[in-house]
Amino acid sequence: HETxxxxxxxxxxxxxxxxxxxxxxxxxxxxxxxxxxxxQGVPLATSxxxxxxxxxxxxxRSYLMARWLETARKRRASQPQKMVGYLSAEYLLGRQLDNxxxxxxxxxxxxxxxxxxxxxxxxxxxxxxxxxxxxxxxGRLAACFIDSLATLGAPSIAYGIRYEFGIFRQTFxxxxxxxxxxxxxxxxxxxxxxxxxxxxxVNFGGHTERYVGEDGRERSRWVPGWGVIGLRYNYMVPGYxxxxxxxxxLWRARATNAFDLHIFxxxxxxxxxxxxxxxxxxxxxxxxxxxxxxGKELRLQQQYFFVACSIKDFLTHTMPKGFDVRELPExxxxxxxxxxxxIAIPELMRILVDEHDLEWDQAWGITKQCFAYTCHTLLPExxxxxxxxxxxxxxxxxxEIIYRINEEFLDDLREAYPGDELRVRRMSIIAxxxxxxxxxxxLATVGSVKVNGVAALHSxxxxxxxxxxxxxxxxxxxxxxxxxxxxxxxxxxxxPALTGLITETIGKGWVSDLDRLAELQAYSDDPExxxxxxxxxxxxxxxxxxxxxxxxxxxxxxxxxxxxMVKRLHEYKxxxxxxxxxxTLYDRLISGEVDPASVTPRTVVxxxxxxxxxxxxxxxxxxxNSIAKTVNADPRVQGxxxxxxxxxxNVTLAExxxxxxxxxxxxxxxxxxxxxxxxxxxxxxxxxxxxxxxGANVEIRELVGDENFxxxxxxxPAVAELQARGYRPGDYYESDANLKRxxxxxxxxxxxxxxxxxxxxxxxxxxxxxxxxxxADYASYLEAQDRVEAAYAxxxxxxxxxxxxxxxxxxxxxxxxxxxxxDRIWHIKTNA
Ligand code: B1H
Numbered sequence: 001h002e003t004x005x006x007x008x009x010x011x012x013x014x015x016x017x018x019x020x021x022x023x024x025x026x027x028x029x030x031x032x033x034x035x036x037x038x039x040q041g042v043p044l045a046t047s048x049x050x051x052x053x054x055x056x057x058x059x060x061r062s063y064l065m066a067r068w069l070e071t072a073r074k075r076r077a078s079q080p081q082k083m084v085g086y087l088s089a090e091y092l093l094g095r096q097l098d099n100x101x102x103x104x105x106x107x108x109x110x111x112x113x114x115x116x117x118x119x120x121x122x123x124x125x126x127x128x129x130x131x132x133x134x135x136x137x138x139g140r141l142a143a144c145f146i147d148s149l150a151t152l153g154a155p156s157i158a159y160g161i162r163y164e165f166g167i168f169r170q171t172f173x174x175x176x177x178x179x180x181x182x183x184x185x186x187x188x189x190x191x192x193x194x195x196x197x198x199x200x201x202v203n204f205g206g207h208t209e210r211y212v213g214e215d216g217r218e219r220s221r222w223v224p225g226w227g228v229i230g231l232r233y234n235y236m237v238p239g240y241x242x243x244x245x246x247x248x249x250l251w252r253a254r255a256t257n258a259f260d261l262h263i264f265x266x267x268x269x270x271x272x273x274x275x276x277x278x279x280x281x282x283x284x285x286x287x288x289x290x291x292x293x294x295g296k297e298l299r300l301q302q303q304y305f306f307v308a309c310s311i312k313d314f315l316t317h318t319m320p321k322g323f324d325v326r327e328l329p330e331x332x333x334x335x336x337x338x339x340x341x342x343i344a345i346p347e348l349m350r351i352l353v354d355e356h357d358l359e360w361d362q363a364w365g366i367t368k369q370c371f372a373y374t375c376h377t378l379l380p381e382x383x384x385x386x387x388x389x390x391x392x393x394x395x396x397x398x399x400e401i402i403y404r405i406n407e408e409f410l411d412d413l414r415e416a417y418p419g420d421e422l423r424v425r426r427m428s429i430i431a432x433x434x435x436x437x438x439x440x441x442x443l444a445t446v447g448s449v450k451v452n453g454v455a456a457l458h459s460x461x462x463x464x465x466x467x468x469x470x471x472x473x474x475x476x477x478x479x480x481x482x483x484x485x486x487x488x489x490x491x492x493x494x495x496p497a498l499t500g501l502i503t504e505t506i507g508k509g510w511v512s513d514l515d516r517l518a519e520l521q522a523y524s525d526d527p528e529x530x531x532x533x534x535x536x537x538x539x540x541x542x543x544x545x546x547x548x549x550x551x552x553x554x555x556x557x558x559x560x561x562x563x564x565m566v567k568r569l570h571e572y573k574x575x576x577x578x579x580x581x582x583x584t585l586y587d588r589l590i591s592g593e594v595d596p597a598s599v600t601p602r603t604v605v606x607x608x609x610x611x612x613x614x615x616x617x618x619x620x621x622x623x624x625n626s627i628a629k630t631v632n633a634d635p636r637v638q639g640x641x642x643x644x645x646x647x648x649x650n651v652t653l654a655e656x657x658x659x660x661x662x663x664x665x666x667x668x669x670x671x672x673x674x675x676x677x678x679x680x681x682x683x684x685x686x687x688x689x690x691x692x693x694x695g696a697n698v699e700i701r702e703l704v705g706d707e708n709f710x711x712x713x714x715x716x717p718a719v720a721e722l723q724a725r726g727y728r729p730g731d732y733y734e735s736d737a738n739l740k741r742x743x744x745x746x747x748x749x750x751x752x753x754x755x756x757x758x759x760x761x762x763x764x765x766x767x768x769x770x771x772x773x774x775x776a777d778y779a780s781y782l783e784a785q786d787r788v789e790a791a792y793a794x795x796x797x798x799x800x801x802x803x804x805x806x807x808x809x810x811x812x813x814x815x816x817x818x819x820x821x822x823d824r825i826w827h828i829k830t831n832a
Contacts, residue, residue, distance in 0.1 A: 021063060025113045034059075050127060052127075053128065057096070071243070085156070085334040088341065089161060090337075092135070137290075142158070144814040155829075158237070159249050159309075164252075165285040167609065168609070192234070193236075196231050202253075206226075220354070227256050231252045251305065282298070291382050292614075301394065304394070325366070332370055333828070336372065339375075344371065347398065371447055371449065373444035373452075374454065389436070402438055402443065416473065427442065441467070445470045452481045454482065456699055481820045482820070483675040483676075483817060484812045485812060487514050487813050514811075517684075541562060562605065562662045563603065564663065564682070565667075566657065571616060572673070587742060590637065605644045607646060608624075625645055659686075673694045690710040692714075704805050704808045711784070712784035727770070732775040
C-alpha cells in the first residue's frame with residue numbers, strides 16, 4: 001500500500017495533482033527530447049529510428065500516465081465501489097502508438113512536434129512491433145473490451161500474462177508455413193511499466209496435510225513443493241476523449257531467490273540457473289492454439305500463475321488494508337474469458353477457507369457471486385479438461401477443493417433429479433472417461449453467477465446443447481452478450497477516409513456512440529454520397545496495394561473486386577470451401593466455358609495462421625499457396641482472377657486490409673463459429689458479407705436486411721439433421737459436375753507441379769470425411785457467389801448496400817457489448 005511522504009511536503013509542486021506535460025507542440029518537443037536524452041541516453045543528432053520511436057512512445061506514455069494517476073485518484077475517492085476484474089489469458093492488442101495518440105487527442109501535436117525535430121512520425125509508427133499476445137478472435141475481443149471499458153469510464157482492471165513471445169510470426173517456405181518466434185520485446189517495451197519491487201509469490205506442487213485448528217475444526221493445509229514470483233507490468237488503456245486511463249496488468253514469472261538459494265547451497269550453480277529458466281518458462285510463450293486447447297502442463301501453470309497473481313494483487317493492493325473479505329461480492333466481479341482462468345474459482349475458495357479461515361459454506365456463498373463465465377465455443381474438442389492426475393500433482397489443494405465443490409454439487413443434483421444417475425454423471429465436474437479429468441466449463445458454470453455465449457445463436461445453442469443440463473437446472477444463469485469491436489481502432493484509426501466522410505456527413509460523436517451511424521441510412525440513395533463512398537473504398541484499395549507491395553512484394557492488380565477471407569485456419573471455418581470456389585472460377589476461365597470479358601475481375605486475399613501442430617490446417621495453407629502460384633502465373637486468367645496470401649496476418653495488417661474489402665467471407669459451417677468478430681469489422685467498413693447462418697452473421701443479416709447480405713448454406717438444424725442421417729461427401733462429389741471438376745483438378749496435381757501426393761491427404765479427407773460439410777454447402781455457395789457478381793456489376797446498387805451495411809451495424813460496437821455486460825451481469829456503476 002501507498003505510504004506517501006513522511007512529512008507534509010513544503011513544495012507546492014509536490015502537493016498538487018500530477019502535472020501532465022502541456023498539450024502543445026513545444027511541450028511535446030521538450031518532453032520528447034527529455035525522453036530521448038535522459039531516458040534513451042542519446043542526442044537527437046545521432047539517434048536511431050529505434051531510439052526516436054522509444055522516446056516518442058515514452059513521451060506519449062507520460063501523457064497517459066498523468067491521466068492514469070488522476071483516474072486512480074478519482075477511483076480511490078469514490079470507494080467503496082464495485083469493480084470488474086477481467087481475467088483473460090490473451091490480449092491481442094495491436095499497435096499502441098496510434099491508439100494512444102488519438103485517445104488523448106495528441107495526434108496533431110505529436111506530428112508537428114516530430115516535424116519540428118526533423119522527424120516524420122510515419123517512419124516511427126512503422127517501428128512499432130505489435131504486442132501479439134493472443135491467437136485470434138478471443139484475444140482481440142479482450143482488447144476491444146478493455147478499450148470500451150475505459151471509454152465508458154467503467155471501474156475495471158484487466159489481468160493477463162506478459163508473454164515474452166506472442167503469437168508466432170508466420171513465414172512461407174515453398175508454400176508451407178514456417179513459424180518464427182515473435183520477439184516483440186527485443187527492442188524494449190516502452191508501453192509497459194514494470195514494478196519488480198512488488199513481488200507476488202505463487203506456489204505449485206507439493207501435497208496437502210490434514211490438521212486440527214485451534215477451534216478444534218479439521219482443516220487442510222497446502223504444503224507447496226515449489227514456487228515462482230509474479231512480476232507486475234502495467235499497461236495503460238486510454239478511454240476515448242474522456243480523460244480516463246485504465247489498467248491492463250500483465251504478469252511475468254521469475255524464479256524465487258529461496259528456490260535458487262537452496263540449490264546454490266547444495267553447490268550446484270548450473271542447476272540453480274536451470275531452475276531459474278524453468279520458472280521463467282511460465283510466461284515465456286503464448287500457446288498458439290486457437291479454439292483447440294492442448295492439455296499441456298505448462299499451460300495449466302500459466303493459467304494458475306496469472307490467476308493467483310491477479311486475485312492476490314486485487315485483495316492486497318486494490319482493496320484497502322483491513323478489508324473484510326465477506327464484502328467481496330460488493331467489490332468485485334471477475335469475468336472469466338473462456339475457461340482458461342477458471343482455476344480462479346478454487347483459488348478464491350482456498351484463500352477464503354485456508355488463509356481467511358472462513359467456513360466452507362460461507363466461502364462458497366461468496367465465491368459463487370464473484371465470478372461470471374463467458375463461453376466462446378461450441379466445438380466439443382475445444383472444451384478444456386485437465387487430467388486429475390496432473391491437477392493433483394501441480395495443484396493438490398485446488399484438486400481437493402474441486403472434489404468438495406463437486407461432491408456438494410452432485411448431492412444437490414441427486415436431490416433435484418432422484419434416480420437420474422445418468423444426468424448426474426453427465427453434469428459432474430469430474431469426467432471418468434477417457435481419463436479422469438476436470439471439466440473446466442462445468443466448474444465455471446457451477447461457480448459463476450452468470451454464463452454467457454457471445455452471439456444470439458451461440459447462446460441459444462449453449463443452452464440447448466453444450467450446457468443443456470445446466471440451463472435446465474439454472475435457466476436464469478444463462479444469458480447472451482453479443483460480441484462487438486471497438487470503433488476507435490477498427491473505423492477511426494484503420495479507416496481515416498471513411499471516418500472523414502462519416503464525420504462530414506453526420507458530425508462528430510459517432511465514434512463513442514456508434515448507433516448514430518444510422519443517420520447515414522438517408523444517404524444511401526444520395527448519388528453524391530455514394531460517389532464519395534466509392535472514392536473512400538478506392539483510396540483504401542490503393543493503400544493496401546502499397547502496403548502489400550512494400551510488405552510482401554505482392555503486386556495486386558487494380559480495378560478488381562476485393563474478396564477477403566481472414567481468420568485463423570480451421571477446418572470448421574472452411575477455407576477449403578473458398579478454395580473450391582476459386583478453383584471453379586479458374587476452371588471456368590481456362591476451359592473457355594465463360595467469356596473472360598463477362599467475368600467480374602476478382603482478387604481473393606487470404607490471411608490465416610495455422611496452429612503449428614494442426615496438420616490438416618497446414619496442408620490447407622500449402623494448397624492455398626499452390627493455387628495462388630498457379631492461378632497468378634496463368635496468362636489465361638490474367639486480369640480476371642488473382643489470389644494473394646500475405647503471410648503473418650495480424651492486427652496491423654487487418655487495419656489496412658479490412659477497410660479495402662468489397663466482400664467479406666464468413667463461411668463457417670452453421671453452428672460452429674460462436675460469433676466471429678471480423679465479420680463485424682468488415683460490415684462496419686462497408687464490405688458486403690457472403691455468409692452462412694452462423695454466429696453473429698445471423699444478427700448482421702437481421703440488421704442490414706436480407707437484400708444486403710449474401711446468405712447461403714444449411715442452417716444449424718439442417719446440419720444436425722444431415723449429420724444424424726449420415727453425411728456422405730462422396731455423394732455430392734458424384735452428383736455435382738462443378739464440384740467434381742474442381743476436386744479432380746486439385747487431385748490431378750495441376751496446382752502442385754503435377755505432384756498428386758502433395759494433395760492426396762487433403763482430397764482424401766474431403767471425399768471420405770469432410771467433417772465440416774464443405775461439399776454439402778458447395779452448390780449453394782457457388783450460387784451465392786454468382787449473386788455477388790451480378791450485384792457487383794451494378795455499382796450504384798452495390799454502393800447502396802454497402803452504405804446500409806455501415807449505417808445499420810452500429811450495434812456491433814464493443815461499447816454496446818460492455819453496456820450489456822454491465823446491465824445483465826456485472827451491475828456496476830460507470831464513469832470514472
Ligand atoms: C474462440 C477460442 C479459443 N473460441 C482456446 N475459442 C484457445 C479457444 O488457446 N486456446 O486454447 C484460444 C482461443 N477462441 C473465438 O472467440 C471464437 O471461435 C469466435 O467465434 C469468437 O468470435 C471469438 C470471440 O468470442
